[in-house]
Amino acid sequence: MTELNRRALLRTAALAGAAAVTGVAGGLAAAPAAAAEATEVVNGPWLVTGSAGLLQINPGHTTPQVLLTNGYDATTSPDGRCVAVNNLRYEGETGSNLSLFDRVTGEVRKVISDPFGVHYDWPTWSPDGTEVALVVNHDTLVAVNVATGARRVLVQGHNMTRPNWSRDGSMIVMNWLSRSEGPQLRMLELATGKVRRVYQPDAGETFSWPVFMPNSERVVFCTNRWTRDVAIVGGSLGSVRIDGTGVKRLTDEPRVYLSPVFSPDGRYCAALSVPPTNEYPDGGNIIVSTSGFGDPWWIPGDEYDDSMRVDWARAI
Numbered sequence: 608m609t610e611l612n613r614r615a616l617l618r619t620a621a622l623a624g625a626a627a628v629t630g631v632a633g634g635l636a637a638a639p640a641a642a643a644e645a646t647e648v649v650n651g652p653w654l655v656t657g658s659a660g661l662l663q664i665n666p667g668h669t670t671p672q673v674l675l676t677n678g679y680d681a682t683t684s685p686d687g688r689c690v691a692v693n694n695l696r697y698e699g700e701t702g703s704n705l706s707l708f709d710r711v712t713g714e715v716r717k718v719i720s721d722p723f724g725v726h727y728d729w730p731t732w733s734p735d736g737t738e739v740a741l742v743v744n745h746d747t748l749v750a751v752n753v754a755t756g757a758r759r760v761l762v763q764g765h766n767m768t769r770p771n772w773s774r775d776g777s778m779i780v781m782n783w784l785s786r787s788e789g790p791q792l793r794m795l796e797l798a799t800g801k802v803r804r805v806y807q808p809d810a811g812e813t814f815s816w817p818v819f820m821p822n823s824e825r826v827v828f829c830t831n832r833w834t835r836d837v838a839i840v841g842g843s844l845g846s847v848r849i850d851g852t853g854v855k856r857l858t859d860e861p862r863v864y865l866s867p868v869f870s871p872d873g874r875y876c877a878a879l880s881v882p883p884t885n886e887y888p889d890g891g892n893i894i895v896s897t898s899g900f901g902d903p904w905w906i907p908g909d910e911y912d913d914s915m916r917v918d919w920a921r922a923i
Contacts, residue, residue, distance in 0.1 A: 648871045651922030653893055653906065654690060655879070656681040657914035661692060661708065664893065669907050675708060675715075680729050680916050683710075684736045687871070687921030689753070691718075691730040691739045703727045705741065707753060710923060719756050729916075731772045731779070740779060742767050748779070748795070762795055762802055769816055773823040774873075778849065780805065780817045780826050792817050792826065794849060805851045808832065814845075816866050821873030821898070824849060827857065829878075834861040841865055844878070844900065857900040865914075871921040874898055877906075879917050893917055 653664040655671070661681050662671035678692040690708040695715065697704065704720035705727060721727075721743070728742040738750045740761065747763040748770060766784035773779070776797070783793035783802075792806035792814075805826060808814050814830035825846045833856050834842030841864030844857040858864070865879040880894040882905055892911065896903035 649922040650870045650872055650875070651687055651920040653877060654681050654683060654918045654920055655893070655911045655914045656692070656916050657911060659911065659914070661690065662911060662914075663920075664906060671911070674710075678706070680727075681708075682730055682732060682739075682916070682918045683920040684732055685734055685871075685921070686736055687923040689736075690918075690920075691732065691753075693727050693730060693741070705730060705739065705751060710920070718753055719751055719758065728767075729769045731770050733772055734774050734776045740770055740772055742770060742781075748781070761797070762800070771818045771826075773819040774821055775823040778819070778823065780819060780849075782815055782817065790814075792828065792847070794826075803851075805849060806847045806854070811835070816841075816864075818867050818869065820846070821869050825853075827867050827876070829864040829867065832856075837861040839863050841878075841880075844876075858896075858903075862894075866916045868917055868919050869898070870919050875919075876900065877917055877919055879911070879914055 652666060655662045655664065656679050660673060660677045661675035663674050664671050675692065675695065678695045680693040681690050683690050688710060690710060692706050692708055694703055695706045702720055702722040703725050705718045707716050707718055726744055730739045730741040732739055738752055740748060740750045742748055745766050748761045748767055749758045750761055751758050768782040770779050770781040778797065779795045780792060783791055785791055788807065790808065791804050793802050794805045795802050809832060812830060812832050814828055817826050817828040819826055825848050827844055827846045829841035830845045831842035832845060839861060842861055844864055844867060845854060846857055847854045863881045867876055867878040869876050874897065875895055876898055877893050877895045880892065882892055893906040894903050895906060
């Protein structure tokens with residue numbers, strides 16, 4: 608399927624009428640046939656990592672399923688089968704590792720490891736599922752072959768965090784600390800190896816968690832750009848085109864936002880947040896909205912204290 612045809616089908620599906628995210632918003636009607644044909648994927652559970660380990664929140668259920676009792680920064684492969692997890696605790700080991708958890712068999716396999724003192728940050732899958740990119744020791748972005756463990760350096764020499772690989776496979780966006788310009792979002796173009804700025808924040812602005820929109824044309828991120836009078840993390844979601852133009856606010860009500868992620872079918876966006884009924888901002892729940900960021904709803908269930916990343920898995 609060509610990219611043009613794929614986008615045309617997605618546009619047709621979006622116009623076909625209300626569709627479902629399985630198990631959310633009180634259980635909507637089944638997705639129309641046009642949507643199913645266009646996306647060829649079914650949205651599955653949400654995965655949350657933090658102090659409680661790796662939790663799976665299944666649609667329609669309120670109690671999280673514990674997949675692993677430890678590990679951080681978990682993210683699911685494009686086919687939904689494997690979860691890349693940072694720093695599982697293996698007996699006798701004190702260093703860092705990247706491991707894969709098989710959602711079907713429950714098996715865990717170590718992909719790479721390094722001795723104590725080496726830091727891993729925020730794995731992100733290539734769209735073909737053959738590699739995971741992550742930051743090593745804060746200043747080196749590597750791509751790891753999940754079958755062999757072979758590493759290739761993509762870029763190094765600057766402080767980087769929270770990379771995200773575009774669904775078209777051509778780019779990786781990340782938080783970047785420029786020695787001359789300070790914190791910003793930068794984009795690595797994989798075909799050329801060039802890194803360019805896509806977002807320069809205002810003075811005093813805090814921002815993070817960049818993630819590509821499903822069409823790979825804009826980057827969504829958490830920012831207090833429009834909510835500096837409210838003492839909360841994130842504040843709102845904003846976006847910018849990949850050429851650095853067209854900055855805009857996506858969410859109106861000031862609230863906590865962490866770790867935005869798009870559904871496998873590209874039609875919804877989820878993030879960690881804190882319901883307004885919470886007395887203290889002690890972790891949060893999952894908030895979901897359509898890709899147009901209107902009329903959000905909460906995923907019912909337990910809170911996920913000290914959680915730092917939410918991912919959305921394809922159903923298997």
